Amino acid sequence: MTDVKNLFAPTRRTVMLGATALLATPAILRAQSAPITFGTLTPLTGVGGTYGPSMRDAAANVFTAVNEAGGLLGQEIDLVSEDTQTNPEAAVRAVRKLIDVDGVSVVIGTWASSITTAVAPLCWENGVMLFTVSGADSITQLPHMGYIARTQPNSVLQIEVAGDFMLRQESTGMAWIGPQTPFAQSSIDILAGQAEGAGIGMESLIYEADKSTYRSEVDTILRSNPDFIMLGGYAADSTVVLRDIWQAGYEGRIIGPAYAVNPTVLEALPAEVTEGVFTWEGAPDVGSSAYANVQASLGVEEVDPYSAQTYDHATMAVLAAAAAGDASGMAIRDALRTISQGEGDAVSDAIAGLEVLAGGGAVNYSGASGPCDFDEIGDITGTQFLFRQISGGTPSDFERV
Amino acid sequence: MLSWLFSVATFAGIYALLALGINVIWGMGGMINLGMAGFFALGAYASALATGAGALPIPIGLALAAVLAALAGGLLCRLTLRLRGDYLAIVTLGFSELIRLIAANEIWMTNGSDGISGIPGPWRAELSPFQFNMLSCALVTLAVLIVWAMTERLRRSPWGRALRAIRDDDTAAAVAGKPITRFKVQAFALGAAILGLAGAFYAHYTSYIAPDIFRPLITIYIFLALTAGGTGNSTGAVVGAIAVVAVLEGSRFLEGWVSVLGGVEKAALREIVIGVALIAIMQLRPRGLLPETPPGPFLKRKDT
Amino acid sequence: MLDLLPQFLVNGIITGALLAVPAIGFTAIFAVLRFPNFAVASHATVGAFAGFVANVTFGLPAIPSLMFAFLIAGLVGLVSDEIALKPLRRYGALTTAIASIALTIVLENVVRFFFGNDLRGYDLPLVRDIRFGDIRVNPQQLENMALAVVIMIAVFAALKFTRMGKAMRAVADNPGLADLKGIDAVMVGRVVAFVGMGLVGVGGMLFGLGTSIDPLTGFRFILPIFAAAVVGGLGSIPGAVLGAMVVGIGEEMSALVLEPAYKSAVGFFAIVLVLTFRPRGLLGERAY
Numbered sequence: 001m002t003d004v005k006n007l008f009a010p011t012r013r014t015v016m017l018g019a020t021a022l023l024a025t026p027a028i029l030r031a032q033s034a035p036i037t038f039g040t041l042t043p044l045t046g047v048g049g050t051y052g053p054s055m056r057d058a059a060a061n062v063f064t065a066v067n068e069a070g071g072l073l074g075q076e077i078d079l080v081s082e083d084t085q086t087n088p089e090a091a092v093r094a095v096r097k098l099i100d101v102d103g104v105s106v107v108i109g110t111w112a113s114s115i116t117t118a119v120a121p122l123c124w125e126n127g128v129m130l131f132t133v134s135g136a137d138s139i140t141q142l143p144h145m146g147y148i149a150r151t152q153p154n155s156v157l158q159i160e161v162a163g164d165f166m167l168r169q170e171s172t173g174m175a176w177i178g179p180q181t182p183f184a185q186s187s188i189d190i191l192a193g194q195a196e197g198a199g200i201g202m203e204s205l206i207y208e209a210d211k212s213t214y215r216s217e218v219d220t221i222l223r224s225n226p227d228f229i230m231l232g233g234y235a236a237d238s239t240v241v242l243r244d245i246w247q248a249g250y251e252g253r254i255i256g257p258a259y260a261v262n263p264t265v266l267e268a269l270p271a272e273v274t275e276g277v278f279t280w281e282g283a284p285d286v287g288s289s290a291y292a293n294v295q296a297s298l299g300v301e302e303v304d305p306y307s308a309q310t311y312d313h314a315t316m317a318v319l320a321a322a323a324a325g326d327a328s329g330m331a332i333r334d335a336l337r338t339i340s341q342g343e344g345d346a347v348s349d350a351i352a353g354l355e356v357l358a359g360g361g362a363v364n365y366s367g368a369s370g371p372c373d374f375d376e377i378g379d380i381t382g383t384q385f386l387f388r389q390i391s392g393g394t395p396s397d398f399e400r401v
Numbered sequence: 402m403l404s405w406l407f408s409v410a411t412f413a414g415i416y417a418l419l420a421l422g423i424n425v426i427w428g429m430g431g432m433i434n435l436g437m438a439g440f441f442a443l444g445a446y447a448s449a450l451a452t453g454a455g456a457l458p459i460p461i462g463l464a465l466a467a468v469l470a471a472l473a474g475g476l477l478c479r480l481t482l483r484l485r486g487d488y489l490a491i492v493t494l495g496f497s498e499l500i501r502l503i504a505a506n507e508i509w510m511t512n513g514s515d516g517i518s519g520i521p522g523p524w525r526a527e528l529s530p531f532q533f534n535m536l537s538c539a540l541v542t543l544a545v546l547i548v549w550a551m552t553e554r555l556r557r558s559p560w561g562r563a564l565r566a567i568r569d570d571d572t573a574a575a576v577a578g579k580p581i582t583r584f585k586v587q588a589f590a591l592g593a594a595i596l597g598l599a600g601a602f603y604a605h606y607t608s609y610i611a612p613d614i615f616r617p618l619i620t621i622y623i624f625l626a627l628t629a630g631g632t633g634n635s636t637g638a639v640v641g642a643i644a645v646v647a648v649l650e651g652s653r654f655l656e657g658w659v660s661v662l663g664g665v666e667k668a669a670l671r672e673i674v675i676g677v678a679l680i681a682i683m684q685l686r687p688r689g690l691l692p693e694t695p696p697g698p699f700l701k702r703k704d705t
Numbered sequence: 706m707l708d709l710l711p712q713f714l715v716n717g718i719i720t721g722a723l724l725a726v727p728a729i730g731f732t733a734i735f736a737v738l739r740f741p742n743f744a745v746a747s748h749a750t751v752g753a754f755a756g757f758v759a760n761v762t763f764g765l766p767a768i769p770s771l772m773f774a775f776l777i778a779g780l781v782g783l784v785s786d787e788i789a790l791k792p793l794r795r796y797g798a799l800t801t802a803i804a805s806i807a808l809t810i811v812l813e814n815v816v817r818f819f820f821g822n823d824l825r826g827y828d829l830p831l832v833r834d835i836r837f838g839d840i841r842v843n844p845q846q847l848e849n850m851a852l853a854v855v856i857m858i859a860v861f862a863a864l865k866f867t868r869m870g871k872a873m874r875a876v877a878d879n880p881g882l883a884d885l886k887g888i889d890a891v892m893v894g895r896v897v898a899f900v901g902m903g904l905v906g907v908g909g910m911l912f913g914l915g916t917s918i919d920p921l922t923g924f925r926f927i928l929p930i931f932a933a934a935v936v937g938g939l940g941s942i943p944g945a946v947l948g949a950m951v952v953g954i955g956e957e958m959s960a961l962v963l964e965p966a967y968k969s970a971v972g973f974f975a976i977v978l979v980l981t982f983r984p985r986g987l988l989g990e991r992a993y
Contacts, residue, residue, distance in 0.1 A: 044668035049822035056664040083668040100405030114611035125530040182515040268826030268917035495973030669817040676811035687796040
């Protein structure tokens with residue numbers, strides 16, 4: 001036992017001694033992080049793992065392209081990717097490493113709202129810009145001093161738009177079914193308000209995520225005979241719910257967010273199950289070169305909304321740094337709105353934008369996920385919404401609002 | 402870099418507290434508690450709510466966290482007293498999932514899956530992030546030392562010896578006149594109190610808690626830590642926790658060696674490395690890096 | 706709400722039958738090797754993906770795909786047990802159980818390494834439910850349930866009539882006595898690791914049929930599997946079947962009294978309730 005203690009106590013003392021010695025030299029350590037380093041923090045394992053890999057790749061491809069075209073501010077961009085494991089505790093440890101070891105000035109792609117909220121204070125305290133796709137309303141209300149920008153329309157706006165759509169399609173009875181999320185209850189409240197205004201019924205059910213069947217939940221929701229059901233979950237549980245609703249013989253309409261009824265879901269389910277299902281999303285700019293870039297670099301026809309967004313995150317980080325002449329988090333924060341909106345030349349990819357900026361011009365970036373304009377708290381504004389309907393396993397445009 | 406080391410050390414400290422708590426319940430008391438994440442959550446929420454909405458000082462939050470977790474632990478232990486280890490493992494696992502479900506669904510109290518943000522940390526506003534990391538590391542290290550000394554002392558006390566006797570053979574201990582129920586409930590409650598305390602430290606350090614944090618993953622890490630370090634032995638618990646955090650964090654640096662792989666493959670490989678490393682440690686040192694030694698009096702040389 | 710009761714009961718029986726297959730595997734491993742093997746989660750995933758490869762890559766129909774799932778999950782179970790868990794067994798059930806958790810992390814990520822995180826669906830047609838009055842059931846679910854029942858019968862027959870089955874029961878009931886009788890416990894252990902995890906793999910594929918699978922497939926239903934085995938009595942194979950029914954029906958019926966968001970809590974309450982009165986589960990711990 002004493003051996004152990006002797007072994008242990010000096011170790012701790014040595015650590016503390018070493019720590020004090022190192023305290024004197026933080027400047028040297030800082031200097032090591034001089035090259036431009038950006039980080040992605042997407043869910044590569046855990047329940048968000050269906051989204052994270054291509055989100056990461058979409059961002060990585062932007063940096064590769066910029067490096068090949070000569071880099072940013074005359075330097076190569078280093079990309080460091082960490083995994084959130086879809087767990088806030090693991091994500092906090094990962095972002096610590098990104099900030100303190102790699103010295104990133106930008107973190108791209110946090111997905112789950114709980115993870116964004118967990119890592120956000122570390123970002124703003126350390127002057128690191130955080131780009132996120134999380135939808136929970138509370139995120140941009142954090143005291144983030146401008147260090148958060150999100151490209152996902154907040155959940156209130158999304159639900160209102162979709163509820164309006166359901167009413168325009170003359171729904172006579174609405175229903176909402178989804179797992180417990182930060183926006184489950186607010187979604188239900190919004191839809192219930194809209195349904196009441198229209199004098200129709202509205203049924204809702206919050207289920208437990210990660211189950212392999214929702215038959216009884218579907219039975220419960222179908223009791224009220226809705227003719228339009230909104231899905232509130234993500235890809236994995238939406239597959240199960242879509243199957244269960246279809247098998248129950250439901251003949252009405254269904255609408256789900258495009259990130260939940262996404263290409264992998266359409267791939268995994270037989271076409272008849274998803275026939276006629278509506279999806280909606282902040283309208284991607286399908287004709288833009290940004291969208292084409294994401295399509296080409298990921299090798300897909302249909303771009304996942306989240307991957308389109310991380311492509312935009314990466315591009316905006318590059319352009320903001322170029323406009324500011326400085327790749328620090330603070331400089332990118334301050335320059336973000338000068339390149340994302342305003343009177344500059346409309347550009348939709350990093351290389352073109354860099355050229356304009358190099359020539360002394362101004363740019364207004366409009367990306368793969370939409371126009372990318374931000375209000376003062378970092379929420380996206382002026383988003384158009386695109387409704388699509390699935391037929392034969394592929395979505396086609398239905399309506400833009 | 403240095404700031405990162407302090408933060409990793411803080412996490413290691415929190416893991417060490419968790420391992421010490423589990424060590425009291427499992428290592429010393431012989432009761433398995435796969436519901437660790439539940440007590441961790443109870444402590445975190447208790448202190449976050451008390452110091453946030455309740456506006457109480459942080460030390461009171463810490464105390465409340467420990468007391469609440471202890472009460473829950475004592476109660477759970479009382480309910481499950483007759484169960485053998487394997488059953489207890491699964492019941493306690495269910496308990497922690499129940500706590501997580503409550504945290505996610507009782508929005509009026511816990512703010513649901515949005516979680517609670519802006520939990521106060523000691524002098525967080527006045528300090529730079531670097532200084533705050535350093536302070537947190539110092540405070541958590543201090544807490545680990547205190548809990549370590551306390552549990553080591555307990556282990557060598559008559560109470561600890563009786564508990565050990567019950568763990569090894571409860572029939573014999575009962576025959577010898579030991580009040581088994583009381584000992585077990587006390588051990589469980591004490592261990593749970595330490596877990597709750599760790600939760601409170603976590604909440605005040607990271608300033609944010611949400612139900613997702615308390616998935617069983619962290620329980621897995623701590624049991625691996627304790628098994629790797631050596632169960633029944635407080636020093637082993639601390640060493641094991643440090644070893645696990647070293648594996649978890651160190652594996653991030655493997656990334657540079659496998660640059661041909663895509664993001665998912667790297668992430669998967671990292672977790673494979675973590676799992677294999679832990680199994681390897683267990684096989685090479687089945688009794689842990691520091692096996693349990695029969696307890697002698699505290700702070701005296703013991704010849705074996 | 707009560708009008709849905711018969712429907713929920715039917716849903717519960719179907720869920721219970723599906724749960725029973727992996728629960729038998731889990732409890733059989735416990736009966737012989739005497740530790741709760743938490744690696745069932747990743748073995749269910751392995752089975753689901755093996756079935757996916759057989760069905761989608763090789764184009765095999767459902768039944769041969771299920772056999773393939775059984776084979777691969779069984780082999781992975783056997784090999785990983787030999788390498789990772791067996792050397793630890795003599796240090797106690799709980800040490801081995803903890804190591805099995807580390808093993809499950811490894812296997813889940815091996816699947817992730819090769820297949821990624823994308824959702825994948827089987828290449829099998831889905832059919833709509835058929836109605837009997839107010840009650841609807843899905844033909845595919847009936848088929849799955851029939852399969853589950855056939856598998857259960859096969860397991861019971863094997864235990865009762867084959868030499869290996871009898872040896873397994875002997876080892877489960879009294880390892881010392883079995884040893885005296887000259888039964889090779891190591892060999893029995895291998896067979897059980899293979900068959901047990903094979904059944905878990907089949908369970909993984911049965912659950913994945915008609916939905917989609919990803920590396921977390923197994924994790925989605927391990928809690929009910931554990932609950933089923935515990936409620937029935939750890940190590941009791943008929944107990945696993947009974948426990949699966951209790952948990953399956955309980956979870957589906959819970960919608961009558963409980964918020965659906967608390968579904969998993971049912972397993973927990975069922976365990977606490979049953980164990981309060983019967984600390985060794987409903988049917989005790991005799992293997993058969």
